[in-house]
Amino acid sequence: MKHQYAVIGLGSFGSTIAQELTRLGHDVMGVDIDGERVECYADKLSQTLIADGTNDKVIAELEMTAFDAVVVAIGENLEASILTTLALKSAEVEQVWVKAISEPHHRILSRLGANRIIHPEHEMGIRVAQTIVHPEMLDYISLGNDWLVVEVKVDKRFAGKAASELPLGDDELRLALVKRGTQVWQSPFEDLLLQERDQLVLMGTLNDLLRFSKAQ
Numbered sequence: 001m002k003h004q005y006a007v008i009g010l011g012s013f014g015s016t017i018a019q020e021l022t023r024l025g026h027d028v029m030g031v032d033i034d035g036e037r038v039e040c041y042a043d044k045l046s047q048t049l050i051a052d053g054t055n056d057k058v059i060a061e062l063e064m065t066a067f068d069a070v071v072v073a074i075g076e077n078l079e080a081s082i083l084t085t086l087a088l089k090s091a092e093v094e095q096v097w098v099k100a101i102s103e104p105h106h107r108i109l110s111r112l113g114a115n116r117i118i119h120p121e122h123e124m125g126i127r128v129a130q131t132i133v134h135p136e137m138l139d140y141i142s143l144g145n146d147w148l149v150v151e152v153k154v155d156k157r158f159a160g161k162a163a164s165e166l167p168l169g170d171d172e173l174r175l176a177l178v179k180r181g182t183q184v185w186q187s188p189f190e191d192l193l194l195q196e197r198d199q200l201v202l203m204g205t206l207n208d209l210l211r212f213s214k215a216q
């Protein structure tokens, strides 16, 4: 299903989000106060506009409430980030996702009703640290309370074995998917035989996942 998104602030963070949403097949409006930035993305996004996000009138005229989500990716300019979020929330835009650069910034955004507050460098730092410590973990999503969804590679020991033979413990770990190149299998896996370098998507607590990765 095609969604409509807007990204305000086309620095490196905002433009990456805007281009990835476009690549995923959605309509994206890119907004920036800087004409040169807007020019760079004019033929990469569905729509681009030179405008000041802090201006209530601009937000109202753009009918931002019609968008599925609006991302505020204004980096260092705290005042502009806060005022843009305020303008969007005052216009009753339902989903407003905002990049924060500090804890006080986070607190203000939270008070203004930002739906998701992102700390890109902090989040990426944690992700990199986790994958340095657990190199077998290709990617993960933290679900909170120690629960994670992780993607790991099958190593030699499990190659040739059936997916159903994996030592998942008594219901502690769940195998959600097996991925091989562009092919994806979902549970039940029946007699699917694993190959080296298949990717497993597992869900469980950190301890159970660590136990499993040691068993691999």
Ligand code: ADP
Residues within 6 Å of the ligand: 008, 009, 010, 011, 012, 013, 014, 031, 032, 033, 034, 037, 051, 052, 053, 054, 073, 074, 075, 076, 077, 080, 084
């Ligand atoms: P990053 O760290 O992601 O590269 P930057 O701070 O470099 O972030 O980029 C933020 C972008 O937000 C810049 O392109 C800047 O022109 C834009 N910007 C700043 N203030 C406003 C505003 N009031 N309205 C719209 N865009 C803005």
